[in-house]
Amino acid sequence: MLNVERRKEILNMLFGKGSVTVGELSRKYGVGDETIRRDFKELARNWDIEIVYGGAHIKDSNGTQGVKELALLTKRSENYEAKQLIAKKAAVLIEDGEMIGLNSGSTVEYIIDYISDKSVGIITLNVNVAAKALLLPKATVYIPGGRVRNSSGMVIGPGSLDFIKSFMIDKCFFGISALCKKRGIMHPVLEEVELNAAMLSVSSKNYVVTDSSKINKTAFFSMTPLDTIGYFIVDDDFPQDYREYVSLRGIEII
DSSP states (O other): OOHHHHHHHHHHHHHHHSEEEHHHHHHHHTOOHHHHHHHHHHHHTTSOEEEETTEEEEOOOTTOEEOOOOOHHHHHHTTHHHHHHHHHHHHHTOOTTOEEEEOSSHHHHHHHTTTTTOOEEEEESBHHHHHHHTTSTTEEEEOOOSEEOTTTOBEEOTTHHHHHHTOOEEEEEEEOSEEETTTEEEESOHHHHHHHHHHHHTEEEEEEEOOGGGBTEEOSEEEEOGGGOOEEEOOTTOOHHHHHHHHHTTOEEO
16 A cells, blocks of 8 residues: 555544554555554644644643534525525536425525526425425425424424335435534434434435635534535535545545
8 A cells, every 4th residue: 555545544543533543554565564654754844733642732822712502694694605605506406306304494495596496305304495495496395393493494293213214215315513523413403313324324325515714623413424414515615624534534525
């Protein structure tokens, strides 16, 4: 294996596990401890990696910012142009006859503006998304029943999980609240995490739709492993280091 290929794999392991040891890597790759230490030093030139005795780990980033749940009206007004660009990119990928999953969020809502007269099924967790989708002339809209959260418009109920799992979704377009290198995709509201993860689990292709304001942010709860995501649809300001981070996980950037 070439040095560059081994280092990419080590970096991917660091992002996935948080830390690795010299011993485990030298056994895995059949090389000496000094070779692994040189790999660590080379990776640390460009990534937030701390080399410690016997291994290395991803640094706790002081640059990350915690996020709290925002009211929907606030979300709609923030980064409007970037969200419109992302929504247009997403809508182009939707084809007649598909079942589309849409979770919560202003960017997800904007996708509906560009679906126009496509004949699609739409399953959503959000009453605001559902109400907007009902205006589409050829869309069939599905939504679970239960309590509606005022701040997000998301439906929470005991039957919601089973309802979602009864579907087979072709493409899910998934808005997020926070992404950081150490912990991946995160969310500020625990009771929404399981339902969002369930929608991803029944979808053939999963697309994260996110503007750059969600990058290098943290929240209280991990949402879903990055290996459940196939694509990121982003704006032009999406940082280069996060483009590399996402690409190293085998995720395509659109």
